[in-house]
Amino acid sequence: MKYCRPRLQFTGGWLLAILTAITATPVIAETANFGTFNLSANFNPAQGIVQGFTGGSYSLSAISNRDRDQKACIGFADPNPDHIMVLEKDFSHLTIQVNSGGSDTTLTIQGPDQTTIRCGDDTGKNKDASVSDRNWKSGTYRIWVGTFNPGVKRDYTLTVEQQ
Template sequence: MGIQFRTLRHVPFTLVTTLLLITATIPSRAQVSGGERIFENLRMGLFSPPTVTLRGVSGGAIPLRGFVERDSTDTGLCAGFIDTQPDHLLTLDQFFDFLSLEILSPEDTTLLVQGPGGSWCNDDYAGQNPAILGAWLPGTYQIWVGSYRQDRYHPYLLRISRDPDAPDLRESETDQLPNN
């Protein structure tokens, strides 16, 4: 006794259409209630926009310092708490002479980036907001946005810019944060 397969010509057209519509409406990323996407990944190359802003929610239970097994990197302190999985993946198709990752949050956040060439941490680059700036190799980077205090979760904006003259993120932009 074997499994029998039927062809689609025996399935009513409305059933196939309904299944396709249901599948097409399932979001591929987490969304906040206003429909804004959070925890997105990004690929950047020569023709990418010079500045991109992503959204997310910081925090976790794992000490960042223990996760990277060091107290600091050349870019700053490894402080705060993160989740096991990165919040974002950033894939760079080419070398960037300058790239900045800046966080804006109403609460104290921290930043960890792991990718080609190593790991980089930062805490309190601008007030309570972290950032990492410099030259970046091509490849995929994992980005964690942590909270300074364990099991505290805060909305944030992550601005990734290849423009060294881009203005800093401003506190007035916190109205763009999810769940704010």
């Protein structure tokens, strides 16, 4: 008995459609290294405090070279965001600050539209990063806490405050 292997015939139309859909779909990390937190109107300050640690060799400038105010986006972190912040309403002003005990940290925050980027580096004389900005629209924000040099591990606390 001769074995016959079934022959698959592909018509170009549907195969092309599948390949186009796969390659056109943006890859966005929906999981964060240290979880997701939600903030609603008049949130309790404790809800805006999360912890993590830096590390990684992914250049945050690959997300964007400059933010919406033309500040440089610098530092190194893991390719996945460290935190996902979900704003359940619009906020007129928020401040996001890193406290690593004075290490040289950076912040990159990608807004819900994927194009609004906010970046922060030193805060005054402190080497820890912060971002204080207006017009935070409701939605999902991806937050990376980086270091000035790649691969540096530092524990930190990230604090979000409404103004």
